[in-house]
Structure formats: structure tokens, C-alpha cells
Amino acid sequence: MDNKMILPKKDFLKARDFILTNARMIERRLFEFHFANGNINGVFHAVYAYRNSDGGFGHGMEPDTASPESQPLFSIMALETLDEVGYLTKEIILNDFMPYFESITTEKGGIPWMFRPKSTYPCEAHFKTVKEWAALSTTAPLLGILEKHEIDIPWMKKAEQFVWSEFERIKDKHAFCYLCVPRWLTFLKYTKSQDKTKKTINDLKNWISNNEIICKDKSDEGWGLYGKPHSLNYAKSSESMLYSLFTQETIESDIKELINRQKEDGRWDTWYGISEGTKLEWAGIQTLWVLKALKNYGRIEK
Incomplete structure (x- = not known):
């Protein structure tokens, strides 16, 4: 070796x-945290610079848009970043994040991936045609983080039903998406339904192995x-x-x-x-x- x-x-x-x-600044603060014993407060302040008065996060937290509007995905990214550095507490999740997420929950029980921008700020074309229905890849990591922090609120029950039914519905369609799959794993790691997790992980492994998802052409x-x-x-x-x-x-x-x-x-x-x-x-x-x-x-x- x-x-x-x-x-x-x-x-x-x-x-x-x-x-x-x-x-x-957000990447600079994260670099400092991971490689230079940086303070988690620096990461917190960099993340909250993207926060809006409705509790959601916008302002191009993913640089494909300059729009200031709150987006579900950006709000999940904020939550994941704070979790990555160990900043999250039950109080922060329940007070600073859940009111926004509950306000955008669809009838199916999940939260959307993105909303189409209402503004005319520059953005990639795919933002303008995004489907605004509930999505696995935002709802699953949110549920996983709630479970990780031992939070139990009524919102979770319908959301969990949505997540399991969505796994069944999409099957292998998004297994190629390495932005989505780690977010599913957050849920699968922390959900109490570990019997269902085993089957889903096995399915995921089969899809990644058998669907030629991994790019072998290094040129x-x-x-x-x-x-x-x-x-x-x-x-x-x-x-x-x-x-x-x-x-x-x-x-x-x-x-x-x-x-x-x-x-x-x-x-x-x-x-x-x-x-x-x-x-x-x-x-x-x-x-x-x-x-x-x-x-x-x-x-x-x-």
C-alpha cells in the first residue's frame, strides 16, 4: 500500500x-474550519449572510443564480453546512429553519427542490423551467437531520411517508446524481426504519453498479x-x-x-x-x- x-x-x-x-467567504470559512482549526462562528456568519426575513436562504447560495429569493435547496444547503461544522442545535433547527420549511411543504408532505425565480436576476436556464413539486432530494436530508438531532415533530410523519413512496416511484432515475444520492444517505443513515433502509441501500448499490453510472473514461x-x-x-x-x-x-x-x-x-x-x-x-x-x-x-x- x-x-x-x-x-x-x-x-x-x-x-x-x-x-x-x-x-x-463561505468556502474560505469552511476551509479555515477544516484545515486551520477555524471557528464555527465564522461559518455561521457566512451562512446566515444568505438568509432572508422569511427564514429561507437565497442570494445565489448556489452560484447558478443571482436571485435573492429564498429557495428550498439553498435552505437545505445552509442546514447541511451548519451540520457539517457541528453548529446545529434543536433550537436553531426548530426556530430558524422549520417555520420556512413548513410554510413551503406541499400537500404530498414533502418540500420542493426549487421554485422558479419571480425576479429577472441572472440565472441558468434550468431554473426557469424547474418543477415546483415536492422532491426527495430536499425532503430526505431535512428528515435525516431532524432524526439525527432527535427531533420529533408532527411534520415528520407525512414527510417520511412521502420519502419512502418517492424512493419507490423514482427507482433508479436519479442514481446518477451525486448531488442527490448523499442527501438520500443522510436520511437512510438516521431514519428509525432501518429495515427499509437495507433494501433501499442494496437497490442503490445495484443501480450504481449495473447502470454504468460511474464514468470510467478519465480522458x-x-x-x-x-x-x-x-x-x-x-x-x-x-x-x-x-x-x-x-x-x-x-x-x-x-x-x-x-x-x-x-x-x-x-x-x-x-x-x-x-x-x-x-x-x-x-x-x-x-x-x-x-x-x-x-x-x-x-x-x-x-
Whole structure:
């Protein structure tokens, strides 16, 4: 195992400098938390800068839109980020988040993925045609975080029924989406219905294995980006519920490719962005994601 590839210290410092000079404050604060013993209060303040008076989060928390309006997905991202750094408490979830989520819950019991912008601010075209019905990939992580924090409120009952019925309905349709699947896993990890979880995880593993979802062509420019995932998108650490799906050789090969894809200025790039500025913001998000994955596997030179 001595041939494990490691990101050299000088290249880690390049990535750090790219984040500190190009990324948004939220990524800079998260970098500080994960790699420089940063204070969780800094992350809290960066996240709450995106919060609106209705309790939802907007203002391009995902850089594909400049719209200030609250969006369910952005509000989930805010919740996940605070959970990532250990900031969440029952009180914060119930007082700062649930009133907004309950206000946008549909008759089916779930919350939508996105709402179409009512403003004329710049955004990617797909925002304008988004389906506004309840979605698995926002409702599931919210439920998972509520269960994790041992919260029990009436909202959860119908939401859980919606989530299980949605797993049944969509089957393998979104297994390719490495933005969705980790959010499902948050629910599957913490739900009390662990008997149903086992079946769902097995189904998920079969779909990812048998549907040629993993992009094996490392010469593809889009390798590791949306629609062309690699193993680390599903198993960002050896603790992941889907880690056993991949061989050690696959994980090793993808870590090596990931390290090799770092650009000269320290970034890991994407093709996303509606402006030069948001392209840098997306690169900041991607660079932080890669560094966290490499840290999880112990692949950054000390």
C-alpha cells in the first residue's frame, strides 16, 4: 500500500491560496474550519449572510443564480453546512429553519427542490423551467437531520411517508446524481426504519453498479462533474454507506486522477458558471470539495 498517491504540501498550499483569493467567504470559512482549526462562528456568519426575513436562504447560495429569493435547496444547503461544522442545535433547527420549511411543504408532505425565480436576476436556464413539486432530494436530508438531532415533530410523519413512496416511484432515475444520492444517505443513515433502509441501500448499490453510472473514461473533460461521477462522489470517505461498492483499486485510481487534475493555479475546475466571477466561485466550491475528500482518505502531505 506504499504506492498511495498523496497531494504534496506545495500543491495543497496552492489550493489554499486559490480558495483564499478567489472563493466566496463561505468556502474560505469552511476551509479555515477544516484545515486551520477555524471557528464555527465564522461559518455561521457566512451562512446566515444568505438568509432572508422569511427564514429561507437565497442570494445565489448556489452560484447558478443571482436571485435573492429564498429557495428550498439553498435552505437545505445552509442546514447541511451548519451540520457539517457541528453548529446545529434543536433550537436553531426548530426556530430558524422549520417555520420556512413548513410554510413551503406541499400537500404530498414533502418540500420542493426549487421554485422558479419571480425576479429577472441572472440565472441558468434550468431554473426557469424547474418543477415546483415536492422532491426527495430536499425532503430526505431535512428528515435525516431532524432524526439525527432527535427531533420529533408532527411534520415528520407525512414527510417520511412521502420519502419512502418517492424512493419507490423514482427507482433508479436519479442514481446518477451525486448531488442527490448523499442527501438520500443522510436520511437512510438516521431514519428509525432501518429495515427499509437495507433494501433501499442494496437497490442503490445495484443501480450504481449495473447502470454504468460511474464514468470510467478519465480522458473525458467532464469526469467527476455533473452526470459523469467517479467513485469518490459516492464514497467521499471510507465511512460512507456506499464505500463497499468500490474496489480499493477503483478508489485508488480515482484519487490519483483527482490529484492529477489540479490546475497550475491550485484550483480544481468545473464547467459551471453564468459569469467569470461565478466560474471562480464554482471552482472554489470544487477545490474545497476535493481537499475534504483527500483529507478524508489521508492523502494530503502533512
